[in-house]
Structures are given as structure tokens and as C-alpha cells.
Amino acid sequence: MTFRALTLALALCCASATSADTPSILVQSTTSTANSGLYDNLLPRFTEATGIAVNVVAVGTGQAIRNAQNCDADVLLVHAKSAEEAFVAAGYGVSRQDLMYNDFVIVGPADDPAGVAGLTDAGAALSRIAEAEALFASRGDDSGTHKKERALWEGTGADPDAASGDWYRETGSGMGATLNAAVGMGAYTLTDRATWLSFGNKGDVAVLVEHDPALFNQYGVILVSPDRCPDVKEEDGMAFIDWLTGRDGQSAIAEFTIDGTQVFFPNAPE
Amino acid sequence: MNDMAEALRIAVTLVLSGDGDLWEIVLLSLRVSLSATALACLIGMPLGALLATQRFAGRGAAIVCINALMGLPPVVVGLMVYLALSRSGPLGTFGLLYTPAAMIIAQTILIAPIVAALSRQVLEALHLEYDEQFRSLGLGRVAAIRALLWDGRFALMTVGLAGFGRAIAEVGAVIVVGGNIDHLTRVMTTAIALETSKGDLALALALGLVLMVLALVVNAAVHGVRNSEGQLAHA
Numbered sequence: 001m002t003f004r005a006l007t008l009a010l011a012l013c014c015a016s017a018t019s020a021d022t023p024s025i026l027v028q029s030t031t032s033t034a035n036s037g038l039y040d041n042l043l044p045r046f047t048e049a050t051g052i053a054v055n056v057v058a059v060g061t062g063q064a065i066r067n068a069q070n071c072d073a074d075v076l077l078v079h080a081k082s083a084e085e086a087f088v089a090a091g092y093g094v095s096r097q098d099l100m101y102n103d104f105v106i107v108g109p110a111d112d113p114a115g116v117a118g119l120t121d122a123g124a125a126l127s128r129i130a131e132a133e134a135l136f137a138s139r140g141d142d143s144g145t146h147k148k149e150r151a152l153w154e155g156t157g158a159d160p161d162a163a164s165g166d167w168y169r170e171t172g173s174g175m176g177a178t179l180n181a182a183v184g185m186g187a188y189t190l191t192d193r194a195t196w197l198s199f200g201n202k203g204d205v206a207v208l209v210e211h212d213p214a215l216f217n218q219y220g221v222i223l224v225s226p227d228r229c230p231d232v233k234e235e236d237g238m239a240f241i242d243w244l245t246g247r248d249g250q251s252a253i254a255e256f257t258i259d260g261t262q263v264f265f266p267n268a269p270e
Numbered sequence: 271m272n273d274m275a276e277a278l279r280i281a282v283t284l285v286l287s288g289d290g291d292l293w294e295i296v297l298l299s300l301r302v303s304l305s306a307t308a309l310a311c312l313i314g315m316p317l318g319a320l321l322a323t324q325r326f327a328g329r330g331a332a333i334v335c336i337n338a339l340m341g342l343p344p345v346v347v348g349l350m351v352y353l354a355l356s357r358s359g360p361l362g363t364f365g366l367l368y369t370p371a372a373m374i375i376a377q378t379i380l381i382a383p384i385v386a387a388l389s390r391q392v393l394e395a396l397h398l399e400y401d402e403q404f405r406s407l408g409l410g411r412v413a414a415i416r417a418l419l420w421d422g423r424f425a426l427m428t429v430g431l432a433g434f435g436r437a438i439a440e441v442g443a444v445i446v447v448g449g450n451i452d453h454l455t456r457v458m459t460t461a462i463a464l465e466t467s468k469g470d471l472a473l474a475l476a477l478g479l480v481l482m483v484l485a486l487v488v489n490a491a492v493h494g495v496r497n498s499e500g501q502l503a504h505a
Contacts, residue, residue, distance in 0.1 A: 026368060070358045071357035072367055176467025176468055183469075200468055
């Protein structure tokens with residue numbers, strides 16, 4: 001009896017291990033675009049227009065880039081311009097294109113122990129947080145958001161690493177997990193606006209600092225180099241990039257809203 | 271604790287509404303973890319039987335190693351399988367990364383040591399009991415192992431369930447090698463991780479409740495099989 005059941009289970013797993021024959025591409029992307037629901041909105045339209053299914057792996061930008069370097073992607077869609085340019089320069093990807101932007105915000109507890117509410121200078125806000133030694137939750141995971149946060153700290157002259165584990169808390173996890181931690185311990189943190197707006201567990205944390213030009217957040221899209229990775233589906237991947245940066249994709253991005261608020265602003269070059 | 275009540279409400283609504291996405295995720299979870307359990311039993315039980323019945327140099331070390339491997343961290347297994355199946359890895363040409371097959375492989379590696387170690391324990395006790403009888407019957411090695419596996423089948427079912435429990439509950443390995451891709455590799459645990467990261471704690475908890483019910487159903491089914499067979503045997 002046991003062996004018959006085993007054989008049956010084996011047959012079951014082998015029969016369906018490979019997926020159907022519809023063309024599909026693999027996109028390594030960031031959690032912010034996936035968690036906000038943008039892909040749920042965009043991808044069905046693209047698939048309807050082209051018949052190409054899109055499989056998205058949503059991880060931090062650092063991990064997405066590393067996965068793409070291992071050839072485990074056809075297209076890379078992330079938000080860390082300098083890291084993306086380095087990726088292309090090293091020959092891992094071909095031609096990076098701007099796709100869209102949004103912005104980061106600093107969120108924090110409503111009682112605002114560091115007194116940063118209403119500031120429009122992110123660097124000044126971080127300085128005050130460091131002076132007050134108020135809790136700050138950092139992604140600490142080499143993601144696009146983490147890179148931005150590190151760049152902002154560099155401008156302040158404060159050294160958060162010295163306070164790591166004290167008031168500076170590196171969660172080493174994704175945006176959602178870091179927001180959950182920030183809400184749980186009443187900490188400040190840096191988040192992209194799309195993730196924040198769609199986040200369901202805000203507690204008494206609110207947006208305190210926004211509209212600093214330094215908080216600009218550019219997303220780019222790159223085809224993984226077919227020379228370097230012969231398995232890359234060049235044609236289908238390029239079709240996706242062309243669609244995203246073309247009229248249909250750009251207007252679909254602009255139409256996407258969370259509770260009536262537009263969160264991604266298309267800016268692909270004409 | 272509003273989330274608790276809300277989670278329960280969502281869980282009941284999800285299950286009753288026959289939500290298509292939920293069923294897809296539930297079925298994939300079952301397919302992956304049951305396949306991995308089956309493979310782990312095929313590998314682990316004979317291995318456990320060998321360790322239980324044979325005496326050879328290095329046997330003690332082998333038993334310690336297999337026992338230690340029960341503590342394999344899922345995320346480490348995930349990482350190793352990722353590196354092996356990655357396009358730039360040694361098995362990259364098969365294109366298995368980010369497929370259910372990759373998830374089955376990772377979970378098999380994760381739970382085969384559990385099945386082997388527990389089988390060894392169960393069968394060793396049984397072997398002590400039967401050894402003399404086997405000898406008087408003049409049974410060969412293979413026949414003796416087959417007899418042991420058959421007579422120990424009820425205890426081995428529990429061993430299989432322990433492996434299944436570990437497989438269906440783990441998230442670290444499947445999220446790395448499966449990628450949590452919607453409609454392709456999303457299973458219950460990765461969906462729970464996703465909803466938690468979206469801050470939708472009630473929905474995450476609701477999925478957790480559904481997962482627990484699922485484990486309950488599988489355990490009850492095995493229990494049912496065991497009871498009906500047990501009754502037949504004693505009839």
C-alpha cells in the first residue's frame with residue numbers, strides 16, 4: 001500500500017513539474033512594485049496584448065541584481081540607479097532605461113520624539129533623530145531603499161553604525177517586515193511611498209518628512225545580457241521592456257492608484 | 271486582539287467562498303510537500319533500515335551525522351539548492367529554478383534526514399525484538415529489512431507525518447528556490463510571508479489557520495488509513 005501511494009505521489013510531482021508551453025519571462029524585481037499591487041494591474045494588460053506571461057520574483061534590489069547576475073532572470077526592474085548602471089557597465093545587462101519614479105518618505109511615531117514632523121529636509125530630519133537618539137529602523141539589507149538611506153546618512157555627518165543595536169536598528173529584512181518592526185517599536189524609518197500607502201499595519205505611525213528632492217526614487221528596467229546568459233529570452237524580454245516604456249505601459253503606470261492616489265509616475269524617455 | 275477575530279472571519283470566508291487563488295495555493299502546497307515527503311520516505315526509510323540492522327565501520331558516525339542533519343536550517347538548504355539550480359550553477363541547464371520541482375527537491379533534502387533518523391530509531395527497536403526470529407527463519411538481509419519495514423509501517427507513518435509537518439510548515443527553502451511567483455510557485459507559507467510583509471496581518475493569520483486545518487486533514491487521513499488497516503489485521 002505504502003509503495004503504491006509513493007509511486008502515485010512521484011508520478012504526480014513529475015507529471016506537473018514543467019509548466020505549460022505559453023511563452024513566459026522571468027522578472028527579478030523589488031518588493032515595492034510587487035507589494036503595492038502595481039504588477040497585478042500592469043501584467044494582465046501586457047499578457048493580454050502579447051500572450052507572454054510574466055513571472056515576478058520580488059526581492060530587495062541587491063538580491064534581485066545578484067540573482068540577475070547569476071542569469072536567473074530575463075528582465076531586471078529595480079530602483080538603485082548607480083547599482084543598475086554598474087550592472088550594465090559590468091556587462092550583465094544591456095541598455096538600462098528609466099521607467100518611472102516615485103518618492104521616499106520618512107515615517108515615524110505620531111508623538112515624534114525627535115521633532116521632525118513637517119521638515120522637508122531629510123538630512124536634517126536624520127540629524128535630529130540621531131541627536132535625540134530616537135529609534136530608527138533600517139532595512140540593513142542592501143536594497144534600493146537601504147542604499148538611499150545610507151546615502152542620506154552620509155550627508156549628515158552622523159554615524160548610525162556606532163549606535164547599531166542601540167537606537168539604530170538594522171532589521172536585515174524587506175520593507176514590509178521593517179515597517180512591521182518600526183510600528184512595533186515606535187521607530188522612524190525610510191520607506192517608498194507606494195509601499196507605505198498600501199501597507200495594512202500602520203498603527204500610530206505616520207508620514208512625517210516628505211517632498212525633499214533628495215527623496216526622489218527612480219525605477220529602471222534592464223534586459224539581462226543574452227551574450228552573457230544564453231538562456232535569456234531576448235525577444236520576449238525586450239517586448240516587455242518596449243511595452244512598459246511605450247505609450248500603453250506608461251499610461252497603465254500612471255493610471256494605477258492606491259486609494260485614489262497615484263503612486264508611480266512614468267518617465268521613460270520618448 | 272481584533273486581528274485574531276478578524277483572521278478567523280477571513281479564514282472562514284476564504285474557505286467557504288471557494289476562492290480560486292486560495293485553492294491553487296493550497297493544492298500546490300500539498301503537491302510540493304506530499305511529493306517531497308514521498309521522495310524523502312523512499313530515500314530515508316531504507317537508509318534508516320540499513321542503519322538499524324547492519325553493523326559496519328563508521329555506523330555510529332553516520333547515525334550522528336543524520337541526526338544532526340535533522341537540524342538543517344531551511345534557508346541554508348534553499349540557498350544550496352538555489353546555487354545548484356541557478357542558470358550559472360552546475361545543474362542550471364535543466365531550468366528548474368523557480369519551478370515546483372525545485373521546491374520539491376529542496377524540501378526533500380530538508381526532510382530526508384528526519385525520516386532516516388526517526389526510521390532508524392523505530393526500526394532498531396523492532397529489529398532487537400525480531401532478530402532471533404529472523405535468524406531462526408534464516409531470512410536474508412533484504413528479506414529481513416522488508417519484513418521490518420512492513421511490520422513497522424504504522425510507526426513509519428508517524429515518521430512520514432513528522433517529515434510532512436516540517437515540509438508543509440517551512441518557508442525559508444521554498445521562498446528562495448521557488449521565488450513566491452504568483453500562480454506558479456506561491457504556496458501557503460510564502461503567501462503568509464507576503465501578506466505579513468504587506469502588513470495585512472489578519473489575512474496572513476487567516477492563511478495560517480487554513481494551513482493548520484490542512485495539516486489536520488492530512489494527519490486525520492493517515493490516522494484513518496492506519497485504523498482501518500489495524501482493524502483488518504485484528505479481525
